[in-house]
Amino acid sequence: MRRLHDLETPVVLVDLGVLDRNIARMAESARSRSVRLRPHAKTHKVLEIGRRQVEAGAAGLSVAKTSEAEVFAEAGFDDLFVAYPVVGADKARRLLALAERLRRLAVGVDSVEGAATLAGVFREANRVLDVMLKVDVGLQRVGVLPERARETAGRLADLPGLRLRGIFTHAGQGYHEERPEGVTAVARHEGSTMAAVADELRRAGIAVEEVSVGSTPTARAAMAQPGVTECRPGNYVYHDGSQVALGTCAREDCALTVLATVVSVPAPDRAVVDAGSKTLSSDPLRPRPGGYGQIDGRRSRIQRLSEEHGVIDVEGGDTFRVGERVRILPNHACVVSNLHDRLFGVRDEAVEAEWRVDARGRVF
Ligand SMILES: Cc1ncc(COP(=O)(O)O)c(C=O)c1O
Incomplete structure (x- = not known):
C-alpha cells in the first residue's frame, strides 16, 4: 500500500475517517428531524463520495450544472436536483434526455421568462419537468423575494410542460456572520421564511411538496424549523478553514x-x-x-x-x-x-x- x-x-488529501464521520453525522441530523437530505455534490464532484452519501441515507443529490447532472446520471444516480436557475432551450433539450433516464429530476427557476425557455421543449415532447422556485432569504444573489414568491409561483404553476415541485433557498449570507449566534439567526430566518412562503402559496391553492433549505453553516438550525422538508448542505463532507472560523x-x-x-x-x-x-x-x-x-x-x-x-x-x-x-x-x-x-x-x-x-x- x-x-x-x-x-x-x-496533492489533495481526504481523511477517510473524517469524511465518513461527517457524512454520517449530517445524515443523522436530517433523519432525527425527518428532513430529506439532498447533499450538494458540487463540493466534491466525486462519484464515490456521492455513493457514500446515498448509502448513508441521502434521498438524492443536488448539483449546480446540467453537465454535473449528466455525469452523476451516467454513473447510475437516479434522483438529481439542479439547484440553479437553468435557462435556455439548449439546456432544456439535455434535461429532456436526462428526464428519460432518471427516476426523479428537478431544476431551479427564479423567473417565468427563464422557466418558459424550459417549458416549451418539455411541452413539445409531451413531458413534464419538475421545477423548484428559488427564493432569496437574504443572500441577494438569485431568487425571488419572499413577498414576490406567490405571484411567480402562480404563473409557473400555469405553464404547460412544467410542474412546480416546491421552493428552495441557500442562505449563503451566513458565511459573513462573525459570531455563531449570528449564523444561527440566519438559519432560523432561512427555515421560518421558507415555511411561511410555502404556507402562503398553499393558501393560494398552489401545491408545495418540497421546502428545501441548505448551506453547511445553517443546515442544522434551518432544518429544525417546522415546515422544512429538505436540506442541501454541500461543504460538510470536507469542512475547511472557513467552517472552523465560523464555528461550524x-x-x-x-x-x-x-x-x-x-x-x-x-x-x-x-x-x-x-x-x-x-x-x-x-x-x-x-x-x-x-x-x-x-x-x-x-x-x-x-x-x-x-x-x-x-x-x-x-x-x-x-x-x-x-x-x-x-x-x-x-x-x-x-x-x-x-x-x-x-x-x-x-x-x-x-x-x-x-x-x-x-x-x-x-x-x-
Ligand atoms: C444553491 C445552493 N445550495 C446548496 C449549497 C451548499 O452550501 P454549502 O456549500 O454551504 O454547504 C450551495 C453552495 O454554494 C448552493 O449554492
Whole structure:
C-alpha cells in the first residue's frame, strides 16, 4: 500500500475517517428531524463520495450544472436536483434526455421568462419537468423575494410542460456572520421564511411538496424549523478553514487538506510552499479575511499567493526547512476539489484510495 511520502506534492488529501464521520453525522441530523437530505455534490464532484452519501441515507443529490447532472446520471444516480436557475432551450433539450433516464429530476427557476425557455421543449415532447422556485432569504444573489414568491409561483404553476415541485433557498449570507449566534439567526430566518412562503402559496391553492433549505453553516438550525422538508448542505463532507472560523466545526472535523513541500526559505520570516492559487484557490477566509491556508501544527499561515507559490509569513516560534512537507487547511474546500484531477483518500499515513474528481470542470 502506498504511504503519504510516496505522493508527489502538491496533492489533495481526504481523511477517510473524517469524511465518513461527517457524512454520517449530517445524515443523522436530517433523519432525527425527518428532513430529506439532498447533499450538494458540487463540493466534491466525486462519484464515490456521492455513493457514500446515498448509502448513508441521502434521498438524492443536488448539483449546480446540467453537465454535473449528466455525469452523476451516467454513473447510475437516479434522483438529481439542479439547484440553479437553468435557462435556455439548449439546456432544456439535455434535461429532456436526462428526464428519460432518471427516476426523479428537478431544476431551479427564479423567473417565468427563464422557466418558459424550459417549458416549451418539455411541452413539445409531451413531458413534464419538475421545477423548484428559488427564493432569496437574504443572500441577494438569485431568487425571488419572499413577498414576490406567490405571484411567480402562480404563473409557473400555469405553464404547460412544467410542474412546480416546491421552493428552495441557500442562505449563503451566513458565511459573513462573525459570531455563531449570528449564523444561527440566519438559519432560523432561512427555515421560518421558507415555511411561511410555502404556507402562503398553499393558501393560494398552489401545491408545495418540497421546502428545501441548505448551506453547511445553517443546515442544522434551518432544518429544525417546522415546515422544512429538505436540506442541501454541500461543504460538510470536507469542512475547511472557513467552517472552523465560523464555528461550524472543529479542526479535527476537516477531511480535506493539501500536502505541500517547502521549496524555499529565503528569509527568516518567510517560507514558500509549492501550493499557490492553482492548488488552494484565492478564495478568502470567511467570515473575516485571514490568509489563504493554515499550516497544521504551526501558528503560521499562507499570507500571499501567486499561481505556483504559497508564501508563509513565519510567526515567532515556527521554523520551516526546505524539503519538509506540510499539511495545509484551505479556506474553501469546494473550489480546491474543483481545481484538481484527483484526490487521495488517506488514513493516517496510509493512502487507501485514489479518486478522480469526475464532474470537475463541468461548467455548462
Ligand atoms: C444553491 C445552493 N445550495 C446548496 C449549497 C451548499 O452550501 P454549502 O456549500 O454551504 O454547504 C450551495 C453552495 O454554494 C448552493 O449554492
